[in-house]
Amino acid sequence: MGRVRLIDVAELAGVSMKTVSNVVHDYPHVAPALRTRVQAAIDDLGYRPNLTARRLATGRTGMIALAIPEIDHPYFSELSRRIAEEATRRGYRVLIEQTLSDTVAEHAVLKDREAGLVDGVIFHPVRMDAIELATVHKDTPLVLLGEAAIPSTTDHVMIDNVAAAKEAAQHLLALGRRRIAFLGVVDGDITVSTNRRLVGYQQALVEAGIELDPDLVLTVRDFSPESCADATRAALARGLRFDGVLCRDDKFALGALQGLHRSGLAVPEDVAVIGWDDTALASYTLPTLTSIAPDKPRLAKVTLDLLEERMNGHQGVGRHRLVPHSLTFRESAPELPR
Amino acid sequence: MGRVRLIDVAELAGVSMKTVSNVVHDYPHVAPALRTRVQAAIDDLGYRPNLTARRLATGRTGMIALAIPEIDHPYFSELSRRIAEEATRRGYRVLIEQTLSDTVAEHAVLKDREAGLVDGVIFHPVRMDAIELATVHKDTPLVLLGEAAIPSTTDHVMIDNVAAAKEAAQHLLALGRRRIAFLGVVDGDITVSTNRRLVGYQQALVEAGIELDPDLVLTVRDFSPESCADATRAALARGLRFDGVLCRDDKFALGALQGLHRSGLAVPEDVAVIGWDDTALASYTLPTLTSIAPDKPRLAKVTLDLLEERMNGHQGVGRHRLVPHSLTFRESAPELPR
DNA sequence: CAGAAAGTTTACAGCGCTGTACATTGGCCC
DNA sequence: GGGCCAATGTACAGCGCTGTAAACTTTCTG
Known part of the structure; x- marks a missing residue:
């Protein structure tokens, strides 16, 4: 002691x-x-x-909260690591908070600041929409991540989902694929992220002069790879044919790989697959997975830049930053030879 | 504010x-x-x-530190989630700390308590040995996880690694496998965990009357699946033959699956594979992975039981708890028909 | 109905640190 | 030698809360 x-x-x-x-x-x-x-x-x-006494005297805690849906989702655990490292570099500690995509937990996130636990909050919301956030969030330094809620009043960082999806679809097109499926829309729970990605996917197809086939947008039960594998097999079983799949995240892509394999299709020969987030999973699979890669270090940096300014008293309208992305080529949708 | x-x-x-x-x-x-x-x-x-003021007045913070090597390792992120949930249930918050298996960072872990940041510490050490821990740790409520360091003075929770490894190897034997490889020993960095698991593996073989072949203990460059895939292929290429592989963790197993596949061997037909930790990865692979499953909820519960007692002033010698484990059967080493 | 016991409320001294205001010293310049 | 400024050091009032002791009320008991 x-x-x-x-x-x-x-x-x-x-x-x-x-x-x-x-x-x-x-x-x-x-x-x-x-x-x-x-x-x-x-x-x-x-x-x-004694840090507690110091905090009471100074009014600063040197901590920031990071509120994410699930700590054990590969994307979020990688993101947490990046953000924690960037924060450490700047002299802050990160308090990770799981919301489990629960509305109540999401509302509780901002209370931490009110209780003086942290100096600022980085929040990846799932349930709360822009209006709720705008009303709840008064003078807490806050930076939002993801696409779920983008109130104009609050700082926000994301990648350009439409553009990224479009580029991925275009890569599939460049590989000669013409029947490209999108995996997938979760039944009864279509998120804004999924929507943006779907739009980019459609834009690419339309611009390439391909007629959209609604059947190619697969519906899945939930967010598990298993349900994606099932959806893939079911689609093939009912006669749907496709030669490319764009997946809304890497876990969906793993499901697609399983489903295709079990249906006797070869990746990428018969069907090319692209994932999203470029998590560690992407290099663990068979075949390895081509995936859309948000620039995570940059995301962490930009997020902390914004948050630090807010914690230092910056006022004013929300700033909205797009972070670069790229396509990491692996076996499931290889880079074009040139 | x-x-x-x-x-x-x-x-x-x-x-x-x-x-x-x-x-x-x-x-x-x-x-x-x-x-x-x-x-x-x-x-x-x-x-x-204001929680800071409350803490100063009461001397309690309501927080516990969880110090792990990497937040984005599947086992540790799942463990973090379990522990965070169990802690929340008991009214504590968890402050996750990454040590990155760095000696300096590991030594810094216990300082947090001294600074009054947390009431107790859960620590999964990699570098620090029992002696260092025993000297550093004076009166901080502390519970250790893992096998790296087991000072008799400190509370400690783990699974029976020798028994678990033995059971896994016995399952491979029961599947009729006789040439069973162990993957693997990291070159120049053999950890205690690896050692315990290796011992259990050897016990099973010896008891089955199989002569140990040192060549079957594969050496890998580092902890990445890639290096495991390489090691697997290299072993096969130099003529080593085996029909079962016991892996020291799931990431190693993914590497084995990749290496075997690329060498043209079928899992489990040609080679059965067993992983360790039963992380989410195990159900994502092709084929899905049989894996040793520590009882993670129980691990979290036992750990917090011990820690809470210490935080409530319990003194006395270290208590050492074994948590149950089991084998989760999937495709890579299927359950025996009965 | 006195006296004890239980219930209810308050005043205030810290918890360990930092920020502010102020005291002291020494060096330097003319 | 006097005056001024910078450097150096100190005293002490909080930061917002809780624990303790004590005051005051009400209820119970015989």
């Missing part, structure tokens, strides 16, 4: 508490002799500043 | 701060009339207690 207090050090060194504090904080105007004496006392006693 | 303070509520309601505090804490002996009046004032003003 941090039994040793500032005043204990001060007494041992024969100085005031404030001087010890100054030494701890590397305040420049401390006489060298004194500094060493105080430092010796600190080391002697094994003094550690 | 939580501008509203306890005293503001008190003044509005015309009572003392302490009475408001009592209402906030549901202290039973508050006159009903007063309680409603105070509650109204709280609601009116939108009062939220």
